[in-house]
Amino acid sequence: xxxxxxxxxxxxxxxxxxxxxxxxxxxxxxxxxxxxxxxxxxxxxxxxxxxxxxxxxxxxxxxxxxxxxxxxxxxxxxxxxxxxxxxxxxxxxxxxxxxxxxxxxxxxxxxxxxxxxxxxxxxxxxxxxxxxxxxxxxxxxxxxxxxxxxxxxxxxxxxxxxxxxxxxxxxxxxxxxxxxxxxxxxxxxxxxxxxxxxxxxxxxxxxxxxxxxxxxxxxxxxxxxxxxxxxxxxxxxxxxxxxxxxxxxxxxxxxxxxxxxxxxxxxxxxxxxxxxxxxxxxxxxxxxxxxxxxxxxxxxxxxxxxxxxxxxxxxxxxxxxxxxxxxxxxxxxxxxxxxxxxxxxxxxxxxxxxxxxxxxxxxxxxxxxxxxxxxxxxxxxxxxxxxxxxxxxxxxxxxxxxxxxxxxxxxxxxxxxxxxxxxxxxxxxxxxxxxxxxxxxxxxxxxxxxxxxxxxxxxxxxxxxxxxxxxxxxxxxxxxxxxxxxxxxxxxxxxxxxxxxxxxxxxxxxxxxxxxxxxxxxxxxxxxxxxxxxxxxxxxxxxxxxxxxxxxxxx
Amino acid sequence: xxxxxxxxxxxxxxxxxxxxxxxxxxxxxxxxxxxxxxxxxxxxxxxxxxxxxxxxxxxxxxxxxxxxxxxxxxxxxxxxxxxxxxxxxxxxxxxxxxxxxx
Amino acid sequence: xxxxxxxxxxxxxxxxxxxxxxxxxxxxxxxxxxxxxxxxxxxxxxxxxxxxxxxxxxxxxxxxxxxxxxxxxxxxxxxxxxxxxxxxxxxxx
Numbered sequence: 001x002x003x004x005x006x007x008x009x010x011x012x013x014x015x016x017x018x019x020x021x022x023x024x025x026x027x028x029x030x031x032x033x034x035x036x037x038x039x040x041x042x043x044x045x046x047x048x049x050x051x052x053x054x055x056x057x058x059x060x061x062x063x064x065x066x067x068x069x070x071x072x073x074x075x076x077x078x079x080x081x082x083x084x085x086x087x088x089x090x091x092x093x094x095x096x097x098x099x100x101x102x103x104x105x106x107x108x109x110x111x112x113x114x115x116x117x118x119x120x121x122x123x124x125x126x127x128x129x130x131x132x133x134x135x136x137x138x139x140x141x142x143x144x145x146x147x148x149x150x151x152x153x154x155x156x157x158x159x160x161x162x163x164x165x166x167x168x169x170x171x172x173x174x175x176x177x178x179x180x181x182x183x184x185x186x187x188x189x190x191x192x193x194x195x196x197x198x199x200x201x202x203x204x205x206x207x208x209x210x211x212x213x214x215x216x217x218x219x220x221x222x223x224x225x226x227x228x229x230x231x232x233x234x235x236x237x238x239x240x241x242x243x244x245x246x247x248x249x250x251x252x253x254x255x256x257x258x259x260x261x262x263x264x265x266x267x268x269x270x271x272x273x274x275x276x277x278x279x280x281x282x283x284x285x286x287x288x289x290x291x292x293x294x295x296x297x298x299x300x301x302x303x304x305x306x307x308x309x310x311x312x313x314x315x316x317x318x319x320x321x322x323x324x325x326x327x328x329x330x331x332x333x334x335x336x337x338x339x340x341x342x343x344x345x346x347x348x349x350x351x352x353x354x355x356x357x358x359x360x361x362x363x364x365x366x367x368x369x370x371x372x373x374x375x376x377x378x379x380x381x382x383x384x385x386x387x388x389x390x391x392x393x394x395x396x397x398x399x400x401x402x403x404x405x406x407x408x409x410x411x412x413x414x415x416x417x418x419x420x421x422x423x424x425x426x427x428x429x430x431x432x433x434x435x436x437x438x439x440x441x442x443x444x445x446x447x448x449x450x451x452x453x454x455x456x457x458x459x460x461x462x463x464x465x466x467x468x469x470x471x472x473x474x475x476x477x478x479x480x481x482x483x484x485x486x487x488x489x490x491x492x493x494x495x496x497x498x499x500x501x502x503x504x505x506x507x508x509x510x511x512x513x514x515x516x517x518x519x520x521x522x523x524x525x526x527x528x529x530x531x532x533x534x535x536x537x538x539x540x541x542x543x544x545x546x547x548x549x550x551x552x553x554x555x
Numbered sequence: 556x557x558x559x560x561x562x563x564x565x566x567x568x569x570x571x572x573x574x575x576x577x578x579x580x581x582x583x584x585x586x587x588x589x590x591x592x593x594x595x596x597x598x599x600x601x602x603x604x605x606x607x608x609x610x611x612x613x614x615x616x617x618x619x620x621x622x623x624x625x626x627x628x629x630x631x632x633x634x635x636x637x638x639x640x641x642x643x644x645x646x647x648x649x650x651x652x653x654x655x656x657x
Numbered sequence: 658x659x660x661x662x663x664x665x666x667x668x669x670x671x672x673x674x675x676x677x678x679x680x681x682x683x684x685x686x687x688x689x690x691x692x693x694x695x696x697x698x699x700x701x702x703x704x705x706x707x708x709x710x711x712x713x714x715x716x717x718x719x720x721x722x723x724x725x726x727x728x729x730x731x732x733x734x735x736x737x738x739x740x741x742x743x744x745x746x747x748x749x750x
Contacts, residue, residue: 019649022638029607029636040643088653130691136608255650474556482690566685570678573731577674580720582727589727616693620685 003235008298009059010264012305013052025091027098027133049103052263070114073184077121080128085473086379093245100240120148127483150490152499155530161227165514185234190245193315193368195287200237200267209502217451218510221364226290230526234267246312251375269301279311317363330390334407336399337361345401350412366431373457380470392427454551495543498535561624592622600626673735703733718744
């Protein structure tokens with residue numbers, strides 16, 4: 001049975017004001033030795049996390065729910081990039097602080113019978129767990145460490161879901177879905193270019209293998225994540241707000257000193273409180289709106305502690321910002337959409353605000369991925385910022401006006417396809433929906449697919465000038481390479497065995513993954529188990545072929 | 556990066572010594588490398604590695620293969636990562652926002 | 658069959674050496690990535706060969722002790738098998 005609480009609470013606990021910057025991304029070498037426990041930062045973090053969880057127990061009785069149970073605890077590892085990976089002189093704060101994770105696990109290990117630590121960073125989780133020291137944490141507590149992208153998957157149908165009715169999750173998540181294992185989410189307090197913020201329940205994105213991530217990794221990303229709550233939700237959330245991360249995560253972000261640990265039993269409410277603490281209005285955050293609309297929040301939640309606001313620099317889900325234009329003066333950007341969400345074009349001469357509204361039509365898709373990649377380029381040590389790089393970027397199927405299609409630039413000026421074809425320099429046409437503009441693309445730079453982040457990012461790197469992206473940290477390059485080989489071998493082996501780790505790539509456009517006939521039959525249940533029939537020999541071969549070193553590149 | 560180059564250099568030394576042994580039937584290179592790395596391993600390598608939290612088999616193989624090019628950077632890194640209470644006192648200089656246009 | 662195998666080993670001596678060096682390099686890379694067991698496996702195997710066959714075969718074949726130790730520890734049976742063959746230490750009768 002999953003944890004059932006009579007009342008939900010969110011507890012905000014303040015940590016002593018110390019310098020927590022040492023080892024906030026990777027564990028110190030002396031972890032597990034007495035000297036580690038004697039460190040001032042470790043003592044302070046352990047005391048803060050314990051106090052927060054004890055206070056939460058007083059309000060909700062969560063400890064009684066966890067006693068003797070099995071748990072799956074998930075940190076949030078995005079790109080684990082310690083100091084030196086980028087041009088910045090600090091550890092990139094986009095990974096759950098391992099000291100906080102260890103402190104939470106210390107409390108939980110006193111209660112539960114079986115611990116599994118699970119994560120899927122999307123890239124090389126084995127490597128990231130090794131760099132951050134999560135493998136050592138697992139060893140210390142006798143826990144099993146699993147990498148979601150290397151696990152066989154189970155299929156579920158979620159009839160009530162709006163856009164992600166068919167879901168493939170790692171087998172260990174099935175134990176959570178069926179109530180055999182409780183789920184603890186330990187995210188980092190940080191902004192995110194796709195969803196505004198990424199906290200307790202957004203952390204579940206890490207349970208998806210790449211091909212599942214690409215599905216609806218578009219303007220529908222908020223709906224997709226909220227839909228996942230029908231399948232499983234955290235029974236306990238511990239937000240690492242010791243050092244937060246602001247800016248365009250998952251690109252290299254910037255630290256924010258917050259000194260807080262936030263715990264709670266309802267992850268949507270925890271996220272709502274933390275969003276407010278970051279200086280954002282939770283009623284305007286699409287992800288929280290979608291979760292609220294589906295009834296996953298709790299209006300009666302009790303908030304314990306002071307909601308002190310620490311302003312975070314928001315993520316910019318746009319290439320039309322003053323900052324982008326200042327950093328990348330050589331990039332010309334044209335956007336135009338014709339769909340239900342796009343503003344209608346009523347004249348040829350529009351303004352900047354119109355261009356922004358047009359771009360926002362597909363905020364969580366290509367634009368966010370481009371923004372992330374530019375952030376990576378900007379921070380990469382080997383990227384020569386002093387040399388101006390020119391590139392024309394075109395997004396969208398064109399905005400219709402008087403039977404003609406137009407793409408508008410940052411000033412709102414409209415361009416026809418013929419105008420775009422005459423642009424000087426390299427032209428990069430982004431996304432499957434941009435097919436009407438593909439003739440304007442330079443050879444090899446029409447980026448097909450929808451929401452296929454790696455495909456888009458790698459070719460943008462080539463277009464802007466090849467460089468070694470910061471997340472391929474030279475200090476740990478051998479581990480990253482080894483991790484990628486390892487991942488590919490394991491995935492190919494699993495596929496050959498007939499237990500593939502993900503469905504075949506199918507995110508060619510922004511179509512929904514719905515099961516209409518099933519939804520009609522099961523309107524009242526949150527999920528239905530839908531085992532995949534055993535694979536035929538041909539299907540196994542296809543599955544093995546589908547395993548890629550980096551990503552599936554669509555041409 | 557420097558460490559990577561040092562490892563490559565050490566690897567070249569091993570290969571060169573092996574070729575010398577095969578072609579000239581002179582095992583001197585291999586013997587010197589083995590004795591030198593063995594002594595380092597016994598005197599300092601394993602001790603440093605274990606203190607840094609590495610496993611014994613890892614320390615032995617790394618020190619026997621790469622000698623001081625492995626344990627010396629590790630020792631330096633350990634010194635840089637060893638903190639006292641004073642390092643955890645909050646100051647205004649803990650973090651400076653870089654020039655990123657934010 | 659025995660003769661055939663020995664002949665193949667002898668003819669491919671340098672290729673075998675090259676392959677063993679590649680194996681050592683792979684072991685070193687795996688160790689850097691935190692997996693020292695390939696290297697330790699090779700060492701254990703070669704040390705056993707040295708004590709049981711290699712040193713004896715080397716001395717019988719007119720090699721120096723240090724040379725025999727170095728070659729056997731580095732190349733294992735890819736060294737002592739061709740040596741035995743070349744110095745008529747093996748009978749195919």
